[in-house]
Amino acid sequence: MTNPTHAPGAAFQSCLEAALKQCPFLIDRWTSRLADAMYERSLGVADSWERHQLQDAISVLKKNRLSIEQGFSERLKKAMAADGATKSASKKPVQSGRPLSSVSFDDLELMGDSQVQQAVETARLQQLVKLGCEAGLSSFSARLSTAQGLLMVKVDSNPLRPEIMALALLELLQSLPASAQTRAYWLLDGARIMGEELQSLYVFLNDFLAGQGIAPAAYGVIGAAQGRASGAWLSEKTEHVPPAPSFSGQADIPKGLTAQENASTHAGRRPLLTLDLLHHLLIGDYEDAGHEVTSFSEFGTEELVHQDFSHTVPVALDALTELEEKGLVSASAKLTRPPPSAPVAYLRARLKTDAKTLGQSLAIEVVGLMIEQVASDERLLAPVQQMIASAEPAFLRLAVTDPRFFSDKSHPARRLLDAITRASLGYANENAAGFPEFLQHLREVAVLLGNERVSDSDDFASLLRDFERRQSRNTPENRKMQRLAVQALLQAEQRNLMAVKIAAEIRARPDFIDDNRIITAFLTGPWAQVMARERLAVLGKTSGGSPSAFSLALDDVLWSLNVEQATRHRRRLLKLIPDLIESLRQGLLSIDFPAEQSRPFFDELMLVHQAALKAVSGLPAQPVKDSHSLGKMFVENSASMPLWLAPSEVQDSGFMNDPDDPTQPWSAASLLEPEGSGHSASAELNGKIELDLGDWVDLLVDMQWLRAELTWVSPLGTLFMFTSQGGRKHSMTSRVLRNLLTLDLVKVVSQQGVVDDALDSVARTAMQNSVHDKGRS
Secondary structure: OOOOOOOHHHHHHHHHHHHHHHHHHHHHHHHHHHHHHHHHHHHOOOOHHHHHHHHHHHHHHHHOHHHHHHHHHHHHHHHHHHHHHHHHOOOOOOOOOOOHHHOOHHHHHHOOHHHHHHHHHHHHHHHHHHHOOHHHHHHHHHHHHHHOOOOEOOHHHOOOOHHHHHHHHHHHHHOOOOOHHHHHHHHHHHHHHHHHHHHHHHHHHHHHHHHOOOOOOEOOOOOHHHOOOOOOHHHHOOOOOOOOOOOOOOOOOOOOOOHHHHHHHOOOOOOOOOHHHHHHHHOOOOOOOOOOOHHHHOOOHHHHHHHHHHHHHHHHHHHHHHHHHOOOOOHHHOOOOOOOOHHHHHHHHHHHHHOOOHHHHHHHHHHHHHHHHHHOOOOOOHHHHHHHHHOHHHHHHHHHHOHHHOOOOOOHHHHHHHHHHHHHOOOOOOOOOOHHHHHHHHHHHHHHHOOOOOOOHHHHHHHHHHHHHHHOOOOHHHHHHHHHHHHHHHHHHHHHHHHHHHHHHHHHOOOOOOOOHHHHHHHOOHHHHHHHHHHHHHOOOOOOOOOOHHHHHHHHHHHHHOHHHHHHOHHHHHHHHHHHHHHHHHHHHHOOOOHHHHHHHHHHHHHHHHHHHHOOOOOOOOOOOOOHHHHOOOOOOHHHOEOOOOHHHHHHHOEOOOOOOOOOOOOOOEOOOOOOOOOOOOHHHOOOOOOOOOOEEEEEEOOEEEEEEEEEEOOOOOEEEEEEHHHEEEEEEHHHHHHHHHOOOEEEEEOOOHHHHHHHHHHHHHHHHHHHHHHHO
């Protein structure tokens, strides 16, 4: 194996610096080639006005050539910094220049018309640029991932990927004193040329990293069991696109055009769903009947049956193309999922034909795409997928009467679908405890949804109330368990934070003697916890305890530890010892500290006191020998004091120890971690843990895998609590969670709701349609 001449982190920085140095040369070639391309284009244009516009665009380009060359590097630095900041944020801000794969349904509602149009323009530029450099990008991304410390290729972590480069170029061009028409002429040929120039750059950078001994990382696909990031699921699905579920009592799809033939047949027509139309649907622009349904009136009912599914084709093609590039799926696997069954397809077509507003037609289209995505989501068990697919007619009828279903997240129908899918994620398989009862309830819901009279928000609200009542974990017993667990963890977090501060205060005292490891560990560990509880009681944040009593006991302990001083005052020491021992034991009882764990300290304290009582006056006292076999049980450094929970707190919260050190008496993890304490084996897990309330994981507990939901995170983000079936609690510190993730003892199942993912997929489809439509125009 080749030994790298540079460490991965150093090679990564060197690569970025090399790329920035190449930027002026890249842009110089780009502007020169672009001017030539526009000149050649102008020679073939018959219209004098357009030829004049092209000549003006060439003139403006040459006038601003120096500004483009000098400004691109800075724009690229800003784009890379913004990309890094976006990845580190828990929530992504709305931005017009994001790639197609990260378009969010919820973000779309917040965007203005100009932002929507700019998003489409940017996406098309990014797509064209990427087409020209995919060959070089694949090899370069593999080596750069290694240089970033990644074991597997993570394309989105490449700060020099085409999307970022194209965004930097677009923002630079938009800052120049040029008209929109002029910039459009630049990008007409400039996107292709930029892709070709990036191809050369990626080949150069790949050779640069290879010269430093950086081997390429492996490409891989994240399976459903490990979860997926919002907006990126399509590129991470497993090796095939599964067929849609079939349902009893439903006829097969009518014989006719295949999906590929259908896509070709309608390739020349404008797509039904585009980003701007979806945007206007979300903001309620199509509520009145004044908007004619021109986008749909040209199609007959039978054609709509065939065309209905075709709008998912671009997104599916994109996902499969990416998998093919990685050698993970064959071309024959494309578009294997059939269109919806005949009754549903005809219902969609009939409802579109009868639609009175464009909003109604769009809503029907969106419902169809959304249900298809939900019903094929691999996180859902097959019976749940079937139930959701069979319920599509109810949601289609609702879309006709209430298009606000999409823009209002609190709409009863959307909440019902979300509640069903979220609850179903609690079952890892069909044999899981409680799943038969859950499935029976779903079947009852499906029967009710099959009633054609269920068509408005009130009907769905009634179904939602019944579903939540029957599925709710919010029973009195579960509420009590949740309350006790949260109370225990909050109390522990507050006490431990205060204990860290007190431990530092103890070490800073002038009478503190740090010559016995066991005693030092006790005073800055358990006794700091005792004093923390006492101090919090004074502040009114906990109950019980005698204010300042244990703080006074610390004064006596420190006095008695000065052997030379205690020798001169043996009578005082003899009088002090009984009360001191009693105070120490009472203090430990106040935090429910196990007596067997404190025994080493009392043994050492007794040896110190015996030395003081037996010492010959006038001779220096002999230091007590440190017992490493006992001292190693305690943590000495207060800066990395571990989080300690009392046995009762452990029981109430289901607190889990660190698998790296299950015998540590202080539990497993430090509440305040020193820098660099994270695991370097998995760079993706360092730093903030990206989990939100409602996320589902598979957790290994007592050698059994449990499906659990993240139900609570402490205010400081240092404690996490999961809940599995039956209301069982599993809590841990952030460090323990990070360790479990690294060891694959916690596997993320879902980090975003199934419905939210499906709607994001709809937005991505609309974006892709817009980009394709823009390319035809």
